[in-house]
Amino acid sequence: xxxxxxxxxxxxxxxxxxxxxxxxxxxxxxxxxxxxxxxxxxxxxxxxxxxxxxxxxxxxxxxxxxxxxxxxxxxxxxxxxxxxxxxxxxxxxxxxxxxxxxxxxxxxxxxxxxxxxxxxxxxxxxxxxxxxxxxxxxxxxxxxxxxxxxxxxxxxxxxxxxxxxxxxxxxxxxxxxxxxxxxxxxxxxxxxxxxxxxxxxxxxxxxxxxxxxxxxxxxxxxxxxxxxxxxxxxxxxxxxxxxxxxxxxxxxxxxxxxxxxx
Numbered sequence: 001x002x003x004x005x006x007x008x009x010x011x012x013x014x015x016x017x018x019x020x021x022x023x024x025x026x027x028x029x030x031x032x033x034x035x036x037x038x039x040x041x042x043x044x045x046x047x048x049x050x051x052x053x054x055x056x057x058x059x060x061x062x063x064x065x066x067x068x069x070x071x072x073x074x075x076x077x078x079x080x081x082x083x084x085x086x087x088x089x090x091x092x093x094x095x096x097x098x099x100x101x102x103x104x105x106x107x108x109x110x111x112x113x114x115x116x117x118x119x120x121x122x123x124x125x126x127x128x129x130x131x132x133x134x135x136x137x138x139x140x141x142x143x144x145x146x147x148x149x150x151x152x153x154x155x156x157x158x159x160x161x162x163x164x165x166x167x168x169x170x171x172x173x174x175x176x177x178x179x180x181x182x183x184x185x186x187x188x189x190x191x192x193x194x195x196x197x198x199x200x201x202x203x204x205x206x207x208x209x210x211x212x213x214x215x216x217x218x219x220x221x222x223x224x225x226x227x228x229x230x231x232x233x234x235x236x237x238x239x240x241x242x243x244x245x246x247x248x249x250x251x252x253x254x255x256x257x258x259x260x261x262x
Contacts, residue, residue, distance in 0.1 A: 092166030
């Protein structure tokens, strides 16, 4: 019975993309209403951050700018997508309170709406990666195409985790700042501003045992002209299976209660 209802929710969500894709586009238009540059303002601020910190860290720690800046730019843009999705997922249902109480829409459509909205912003920010890799990095090659399945895997895992966070934070509102703080801590523990190769050998376990690091690499390394390791791919696949199982189990336990928790 559970699998039938879960499959029904997912099928209805996929069959009706206007419930999340078009509404996500509408959210972007409303957020930047009467703005000339729209979401490109966010892109400009991200570009300034990457350029400033990239030059600063490369100078202070005497790193090769042609290697470090593309590494930092790709990692920061991808992480921004993950962080924005997870942070917004903490209010993934409560921000649509009136809609949930008035209509009966599949619950995954609300989280997909957030994902699509953040993906649109990611596409704007990806212009930074294109510019940096083209003019500062090693350019583009066939290996770069591996970033597509890598990012799809990353997005699928982010969707599963954000769906679970949306349910948990709807039930326990105190979890909202906890999740947001964990996302911030994860940024500093993940090799984004720093490279694992610069760590002493006895400290490299910080990156090697960090699953988020491997997840980031399957989407970032192809952009830098490198093939992700098999360990990174297997870790990403394992994360997808675990996150999907946890999200489905949690949804099975709570799907009839979410509306009452709001």
